[in-house]
Amino acid sequence: MEVTFFHSGAREFGPPAAIDPDREPHRFERGEHAWTVQTCVRLARAGLPVSLADRAPSHGIVVFHAKERRELLRSLPARADVLLVGIRADNGECRAADAEVVQNGRFADGRRRVFIPFWPQPGLVPRDPGRGATIRRAAFKGFTRNLASELRSPAWSGFLDSLGIDWVLDGMDFHDHLNGRDGLRWADYRDIDLVVAVRETDLRLHTEKPAAKLYNAWAAGVPAVLGCEHAYRELRHSELDYLEVADLAGAQAAVARLLGDPALYRRMVEHGRRRAGEFAPERILERWRTLLFSELPAFAATPRGRLLRRLPVRVKAVARAVTRRLAVRPRR
Numbered sequence: 001m002e003v004t005f006f007h008s009g010a011r012e013f014g015p016p017a018a019i020d021p022d023r024e025p026h027r028f029e030r031g032e033h034a035w036t037v038q039t040c041v042r043l044a045r046a047g048l049p050v051s052l053a054d055r056a057p058s059h060g061i062v063v064f065h066a067k068e069r070r071e072l073l074r075s076l077p078a079r080a081d082v083l084l085v086g087i088r089a090d091n092g093e094c095r096a097a098d099a100e101v102v103q104n105g106r107f108a109d110g111r112r113r114v115f116i117p118f119w120p121q122p123g124l125v126p127r128d129p130g131r132g133a134t135i136r137r138a139a140f141k142g143f144t145r146n147l148a149s150e151l152r153s154p155a156w157s158g159f160l161d162s163l164g165i166d167w168v169l170d171g172m173d174f175h176d177h178l179n180g181r182d183g184l185r186w187a188d189y190r191d192i193d194l195v196v197a198v199r200e201t202d203l204r205l206h207t208e209k210p211a212a213k214l215y216n217a218w219a220a221g222v223p224a225v226l227g228c229e230h231a232y233r234e235l236r237h238s239e240l241d242y243l244e245v246a247d248l249a250g251a252q253a254a255v256a257r258l259l260g261d262p263a264l265y266r267r268m269v270e271h272g273r274r275r276a277g278e279f280a281p282e283r284i285l286e287r288w289r290t291l292l293f294s295e296l297p298a299f300a301a302t303p304r305g306r307l308l309r310r311l312p313v314r315v316k317a318v319a320r321a322v323t324r325r326l327a328v329r330p331r332r
Helices: 031-045 066-075 154-162 174-178 212-220 230-235 248-260 262-279 281-300 303-328
Strands: 003-006 050-053 059-065 081-087 099-102 113-115 137-141 166-170 194-197 224-226
Touching: 003 031, 003 066, 031 050, 031 059, 031 066, 031 281, 059 066, 059 281, 066 081, 081 281, 099 281, 154 166, 154 248, 194 212, 194 248, 212 224, 212 230, 212 262, 224 248, 248 262, 262 281
Parallel strands: 003 050, 003 059, 059 081, 081 099, 099 113, 137 166, 137 194, 194 224
Antiparallel strands: none
């Protein structure tokens, strides 16, 4: 089956096989670019038959980001015979999809919902090992809305300053990013000694989020202090994976502990390097290859699979009918 990755801004990127995410990491900072375009690019560069388009084809497998489900359905040909694969990312269930890719194991069922990890940071430059076990710079890398307000306050930056540690807020407001105000250095960990990423408290443990900040820290050779999240806990074997904290006081205690125990710092770095291989791009690419070129074609050949392939067309037909009825409804 042909595999098409749908993205409304596909023409901005050009031929997928000509793009190198590790040389142009800034092009993949937005979730929909990192998920759909980067996946297409990495598969194409591996020689697999995939394409990137801003219109849905009439047949085959179509992969799309949940944020773009409306744009996809609007472009879907009326008699399309397609199997739609929605990438849920941080969004709710993508009901228009026949199958979903989810970014942690919480919602995976091994059938319709498949867990594939979010790609690690493209072009990642690891920490300079010559910095030893000292902590002179701690950083958050991400959109600032994903950092707890306590850690954006003078109480946190002042605490670090009192210990001789610079606080690097390598982030910005998401809307500023959309407007082209960038300057982010998400791929550069050369002078970063500690990653800190703690969101506001959520009793559901942020089940919609991926664990990318954790395995990026592993690959960078940097210990991580992280919040209470399902995706992190799912990967955690011991405290050598990361130190979990719930709030400002916990983050302060974790920093003090690492400062006072250089041996723990070194063990965390070595342990992280070993675990980083589990989330190397080639491992994730193999998961995508298996899903798109083995599992889904076999599924689509079954009676249930054929039924689901027709479902999105019916969904679109119902939507059109409802729209027409609303358009002709007399005003009161």
